[in-house]
């Protein structure tokens with residue numbers, strides 16, 4: 254007992270020891286508390302950074318919204334909270350840059366599994382997209398979901414590729430085809446008016462003047478002149494190889510380009526060849542006439558040649574390396590546009606031979622070109638598309654994607670519209686004055 258009582262510290266010492274122990278405990282508790290706060294802070298930061306705040310292309314500043322029931326405010330946008338999971342087949346992911354999406358009728362929502370206390374944890378906003386109505390002249394392309402111009406009407410009668418188009422002075426449309434036929438259509442009501450039969454192979458080229466009637470060139474090695482009214486052949490010029498293109502010269506003579514690399518100048522009245530223009534080393538695929546009367550030809554030999562047809566001499570040449578020249582058209586300011594097998598449309602200063610501009614947009618050979626009444630350029634390609642280019646901005650202003658095969662021929666109509674012929678055997682008329 255005494256021993257034990259000896260070991261018991263006196264009251265003062267005991268008090269002292271006790272108070273220092275309490276201090277230590279309090280200190281430890283304080284440290285633990287501080288550590289816990291720090292830990293919570295760190296966890297909070299980690300947790301916050303995990304919230305994937307979706308990209309927000311539709312605004313720059315958040316403002317508080319008063320969202321209605323079943324919606325929650327997120328990034329100044331009312332999102333719908335879905336109870337079920339989203340069916341990825343029927344519900345689309347929004348592309349906010351899509352001009353066809355009218356955001357005012359777009360329902361944004363978040364998967365319930367991604368929803369957490371006011372935040373959408375998914376990095377992709379889901380959206381019940383309601384697409385804009387298309388104009389009457391358009392249809393919705395199932396593949397791209399875009400409003401696409403639809404043809405005013407389709408002329409369907411040819412049994413093979415449509416190869417060339419021409420408008421007669423009375424407004425009628427003439428089409429020639431790989432089915433050897435030439436048809437004359439009323440484009441107001443789309444009725445077939447005449448059928449010109451006689452060619453024995455693909456009719457690749459059409460040209461004409463009222464005084465001569467209609468002129469057609471064919472791979473059957475003939476050029477035929479038709480009396481459209483009587484629906485009969487009036488004259489026939491015979492060549493030694495396949496005719497691939499035609500152009501009427503300013504002096505009334507006719508130029509033909511052929512498979513044998515030759516350009517032949519014809520007297521239409523007596524049906525004789527006046528002279529041959531030699532210089533190409535490939536098929537002559539396209540011919541146009543400049544304001545000054547010079548002839549310009551494009552060939553599979555990658556060259557564009559400017560000819561003096563009176564003298565039969567070459568004035569200048571433009572080389573477009575590795576490219577077949579498939580189509581040519583002359584602009585109002587005298588520049589010449591070429592479409593070629595490398596998908597590129599090139600605008601040339603024909604006097605200097607300098608490349609003035611390249612138009613890139615097609616995904617296959619540019620087969621045909623037409624200058625529209627309003628100065629725009631139409632191009633048709635083996636990518637099945639017709640692009641309309643504004644030649645001031647050099648931008649595509651319309652895509653006409655209704656054909657199902659190569660666009661082989663484009664024609665600017667007197668009323669400002671355009672006609673297109675395709676390897677899908679149809680001819681379509683497009684209203685461009687929306």
Ligand SMILES: *[C@@H]1O[C@H](CO)[C@@H](O)[C@H](O)[C@H]1NC(C)=O
Pocket residue numbers: 319
């Ligand atoms: C939100 O809506 C409620 C009920 O309609 C209304 O009482 C409240 O004032 C609104 N708040 C704002 C900020 O508009």
Ligand SMILES: *[C@@H]1O[C@H](CO)[C@@H](O)[C@H](O)[C@H]1NC(C)=O
Pocket residue numbers: 344360381382383
């Ligand atoms: C999407 O919108 C359509 C039309 O408004 C509606 O019928 C459909 O239920 C909506 N879907 C979802 C998942 O909200």
Ligand SMILES: *[C@@H]1O[C@H](CO)[C@@H](O)[C@H](O)[C@H]1NC(C)=O
Pocket residue numbers: 395
């Ligand atoms: C596009 O969708 C419409 C309506 O659903 C359908 O009638 C048409 O055949 C579809 N076109 C194509 C090319 O799938």
Ligand SMILES: *[C@@H]1O[C@H](CO)[C@@H](O)[C@H](O)[C@H]1NC(C)=O
Pocket residue numbers: 423424425439440441442
């Ligand atoms: C084309 O058809 C329309 C409507 O049927 C008619 O008014 C017009 O005169 C026709 N044009 C020609 C050139 O025959």
Ligand SMILES: *[C@@H]1O[C@H](CO)[C@@H](O)[C@H](O)[C@H]1NC(C)=O
Pocket residue numbers: 520523524525527
């Ligand atoms: C055809 O006319 C041209 C003049 O353009 C002339 O040189 C040529 O001799 C004529 N040929 C025939 C067979 O009459």
Ligand SMILES: *[C@@H]1O[C@H](CO)[C@@H](O)[C@H](O)[C@H]1NC(C)=O
Pocket residue numbers: 493515517526527528529
């Ligand atoms: C032009 O070439 C063709 C084919 O070689 C030939 O038949 C024709 O006589 C030539 N014409 C002239 C005017 O030399």
Ligand SMILES: *[C@@H]1O[C@H](CO)[C@@H](O)[C@H](O)[C@H]1NC(C)=O
Pocket residue numbers: 586588608609610
């Ligand atoms: C292209 O041609 C236009 C019209 O002739 C001219 O104004 C422009 O300077 C030319 N641009 C180039 C790069 O040659």
Ligand SMILES: *[C@@H]1O[C@H](CO)[C@@H](O)[C@H](O)[C@H]1NC(C)=O
Pocket residue numbers: 397399613614615640649651652
């Ligand atoms: C139209 O063509 C241009 C150029 O090829 C392309 O950038 C654009 O996406 C096309 N638009 C449509 C609706 O196909």
